[in-house]
Amino acid sequence: MxxxxxxxxxxxxxxxxxxxxxxxxxxxxxxxxxxxxxxxEALRKVFDAHGGLDIWEKQRTLVFDLPKPDARETHTVDLISRKDKITTTNFSIGFDGQHVWLLDMDKSYNGDAVFYHNLMFYFYAMPFVLADDGINYGATEDLEFEGVSYPGIRISYDNGVGASSKDEYYLHYHPETFQMQWLGYTVTYRSGEVSDNVKWIRYADWMDINGIVLPKSITWYNYEGKTIKEEKSTVTFENIELSTKKKGATFYQKPEEAAYVTKE
Structure with a gap:
């Protein structure tokens, strides 16, 4: 940008x-x-604390696994085109650059594929996805937690950007290291209305992948406004791959047996 x-x-x-x-x-x-x-300037320092935007922008393909009780999910994303694919033993979801598709022969998937296909990618690829086009940056008050005051940046989107452009994000970083520590976010996907219910995720578990600092896990917390309460749930990321090579031309295409899906 x-x-x-x-x-x-x-x-x-x-x-x-x-x-x-x-x-x-x-x-x-x-x-x-x-x-x-x-x-x-603060956001540029956050990018630098995670390896640098210049290194991130040289990458082409990101792969990670989400271990789940019913089935392990493998997420693959083209970082340039933002095509994506989720594969499990029971179903597959993909985005071919224009449409979301679902392959679910056993009818075992009960979620919203349009909402979910790139959801975990955006949580995982923080803070770098906040360099996307169509984003506006603003000020927000510090977030206080366990005696530390974390400065923050408010993120909003231009109209028509993404599936829910009225979402807002709040990135909070360590005041000394500039490493990302917290993400606040609102969900407007289904209502289409601006929300003041900000959910909070803690980013405190990091690892280095080819010079880029990405999370090993992220943890949701209970909250009352901007008062952070106890831990709620944790998602762990495994088998991370970050490559400058892209997948083949047909990798993200809809399989013949799959069906295109639309927003519920």
């Missing part, structure tokens, strides 16, 4: 001599390129 502004300076001088017709002299055109960064 960088804008390049070209500032062109034309310097023209006129030289006049007695009894000589004025001659216009045009100096060589000078072009100055100024790089402007749309990210708040």
């Amino acid at each position: 960088k804008k390049i502004v070209y500032v062109v300076l034309f310097l023209t001088s006129l030289a006049c001599k007695e009894q000589v017709k004025p001659v216009e002299k045009q100096e060589e055109q000078k072009e100055e390129i100024v790089a402007l960064n749309d990210f708040p």
Whole structure:
């Protein structure tokens, strides 16, 4: 999300001599390129604390497993096109770049595939997904937890961005290391209305994957407003792969037996 502004300076001088017709002299055109960064300085420091946005943007494919009691889920995401695929022993979900599809021969999947297909990717790929296009950054008050005050950044989206552009996120980072510590978020997918019910996830368990710092696990907490209570549930990520190579052309395509699904 960088804008390049070209500032062109034309310097023209006129030289006049007695009894000589004025001659216009045009100096060589000078072009100055100024790089402007749309990210708040604090967010750039958060990116740097997690390996750097420049390294992240060189990656193409992310794979991770979610161990679950009924079936292990393997999530694969193209980091450029944002096509994705979830495979289990019982069902598969995918996004081919335009539509979400579901392969569920045994009718064992009871969720909302449109809502879920990239949900865990966004939680897992924090903070880097907050560099996407169509995002607005603002101020928010610090989050207090166990005697530490965590500064934060408020994130909102332009209209029409994603499946629920009225969602809001609140990234809170350690005041000294700038490593991400908390994520607050609202859910407007089904209602379509702005919500003030902010849910809270703690990011305190990290690992290094090819120079990028990604979570081993994330933990939801009970809360009352911005008062964080006790732990509620934890999701663990396993078998992480981060690669500069992309999958084959048909990897994310809908299988013949699958069906396209729409928002419920």
